[in-house]
Amino acid sequence: MQKNQPGAQKSRFRIPDRMWLLISFLAAMVLWYILSVLPATSRCFPNVVETMKQLPVMIQRGVLWKDISSSMISVLSGFGLGFVIALPVAILMAWYKPVRNIIEPWIEFIRNIPPLAYVPLVVIAAGVGRKPQIIVITLATFLTMCITIYQGVINIDETLIKAARVLGASDKDIFIRVIAPASLPFILTAIRLGASVALTTLIAAESTGAMAGLGMRIRSLNNAFETKPMLLYIIIIGVIGIVIEKLIKLLERRLTSWQEKREI
Amino acid sequence: MAGEARNLKVRIDHVSKVYETRNGPTEALRDVSLDICENEFICVVGPSGCGKSTLLNIIAGLQMPTSGKAYCNDHEITGTGTERGVVFQQYALFPWLTVKKNVMFALNMRGVKGAAAETEALEYLKKVDLEKFANHYPKELSGGMKQRVAIARAYAANPEVLLMDEPFGALDAQTRTQLQSELLETWEKDMKTCFFITHDVDEAILLAQKVIIMSARPGRIKEIVDIDIPYPRNQETKLLPRFMELRNHIWEQVYKEYLEVRK
Ligand SMILES: Nc1ncnc2c1ncn2[C@@H]1O[C@H](COP(=O)(O)OP(=O)(O)O)[C@@H](O)[C@H]1O
Ligand SMILES: [Mg+2]
Numbered sequence: 001m002q003k004n005q006p007g008a009q010k011s012r013f014r015i016p017d018r019m020w021l022l023i024s025f026l027a028a029m030v031l032w033y034i035l036s037v038l039p040a041t042s043r044c045f046p047n048v049v050e051t052m053k054q055l056p057v058m059i060q061r062g063v064l065w066k067d068i069s070s071s072m073i074s075v076l077s078g079f080g081l082g083f084v085i086a087l088p089v090a091i092l093m094a095w096y097k098p099v100r101n102i103i104e105p106w107i108e109f110i111r112n113i114p115p116l117a118y119v120p121l122v123v124i125a126a127g128v129g130r131k132p133q134i135i136v137i138t139l140a141t142f143l144t145m146c147i148t149i150y151q152g153v154i155n156i157d158e159t160l161i162k163a164a165r166v167l168g169a170s171d172k173d174i175f176i177r178v179i180a181p182a183s184l185p186f187i188l189t190a191i192r193l194g195a196s197v198a199l200t201t202l203i204a205a206e207s208t209g210a211m212a213g214l215g216m217r218i219r220s221l222n223n224a225f226e227t228k229p230m231l232l233y234i235i236i237i238g239v240i241g242i243v244i245e246k247l248i249k250l251l252e253r254r255l256t257s258w259q260e261k262r263e264i
Numbered sequence: 265m266a267g268e269a270r271n272l273k274v275r276i277d278h279v280s281k282v283y284e285t286r287n288g289p290t291e292a293l294r295d296v297s298l299d300i301c302e303n304e305f306i307c308v309v310g311p312s313g314c315g316k317s318t319l320l321n322i323i324a325g326l327q328m329p330t331s332g333k334a335y336c337n338d339h340e341i342t343g344t345g346t347e348r349g350v351v352f353q354q355y356a357l358f359p360w361l362t363v364k365k366n367v368m369f370a371l372n373m374r375g376v377k378g379a380a381a382e383t384e385a386l387e388y389l390k391k392v393d394l395e396k397f398a399n400h401y402p403k404e405l406s407g408g409m410k411q412r413v414a415i416a417r418a419y420a421a422n423p424e425v426l427l428m429d430e431p432f433g434a435l436d437a438q439t440r441t442q443l444q445s446e447l448l449e450t451w452e453k454d455m456k457t458c459f460f461i462t463h464d465v466d467e468a469i470l471l472a473q474k475v476i477i478m479s480a481r482p483g484r485i486k487e488i489v490d491i492d493i494p495y496p497r498n499q500e501t502k503l504l505p506r507f508m509e510l511r512n513h514i515w516e517q518v519y520k521e522y523l524e525v526r527k
Contacts, residue, residue, distance in 0.1 A: 163356035168346040168373040181360040258401045
């Protein structure tokens, strides 16, 4: 059976990863084009060129940079606060059983509620403007990062702690020289998940009467039936997400290259 | 032992250990008493689950006995102490530290810092023939090399008693043989007190002056066999008729306990 099948040929010429990226991009473009001409979907998928033409338009309207910077301020401050709270809480939860028993069920409980659901409560409590946005993102990122870090810390290989102890390490030594480095991979994973949650919470966060922002703009463009710039904004959020994720992955690779590779 | 006036290093005095678990109590050790003298090499054999690791952990100070007491240098053991070093089956190297820094960890803990620690770490690595790998991470080493680093690290802490819990149990036969020979050589030179757990009867006889046979759970000392084969020993020691004799005897005793476990 020496048939010249396309599959057999492919395996002989290995396609480099960069090429795959290009293929995937082209495939998406083709799909987008098809969606933009099909009657059923053409209204929500204006074609590529039309969408991209909105980029200068939105810049000219003076909103694009304002929206991006406003959203980034909310995302970064919410995420930063969420992280600063999550790290010690997660460690306390891992260290002290009572803390864990009291806090963990609530984290699990709130984590499964869509942020959009509790936004009105936040607005009632904190008014409108920047504050509620940051609160919503802080809460959502805190929950995710706290659970991730906590899970990591309690799963640290106990023999490493024993090994340090028999070598004469004090509690402080163990914390600084064993727990901290052993937790680093989980902390970085938490940062990556937290960043992703911060972005996905953006729409909810900016539904608190925000004056600018990517999420707020998408809602207002939607209300004005301006589908083209809306699609552009959606894509921008996606691009920002990927850029952030890649940056964190880069950091992970630099800081935790000592890790045994787990093939998943 | 008999006739020889040797310093008592570790004394285990009527030690019992019961673990409280969700499914009720597990009696791991029952009334174990044992004296370990200075410079002595002791091997412990017995079926899996008979409390060997528990006994080692009690000597290490990582666990407390439920009743009875353990002493080291006549002081009651209430926690870990640098005079007792441990080598674990799973190496327990810090994966974020290079080989050299793993050994330096032990030196730092006993107050040797900076360049002095680095120089000394390299000396310990030289002893296990790994100075070339000083700047590698543990993940880049084979199992045998990892265990050599762990042994070097344990030595760097300069303990008086070396506790080893099936240190070669995860290694392939050839590497295991090699590490046995290296350990023998080291011990014949520095005569550090060794408490070595294994499930390999040949390994126990090859290394030890005394083999402790433990009974199935609850762990008790069933028999202490003196290994009257003179040192220096090497892999050829295994061919001696006396080795065969001891091996048959110990095997029989251990096998009975295996059967006990299966019941
Ligand atoms: N931390 C623990 N909690 C509960 N039971 C344990 C614990 N450690 C060991 N055991 C139980 O005690 C018994 C002896 O264990 P161990 O000392 O590890 O035996 P060995 O090393 O000889 O295989 C086993 O039945 C084991 O299940
Ligand atoms: Mg064991």
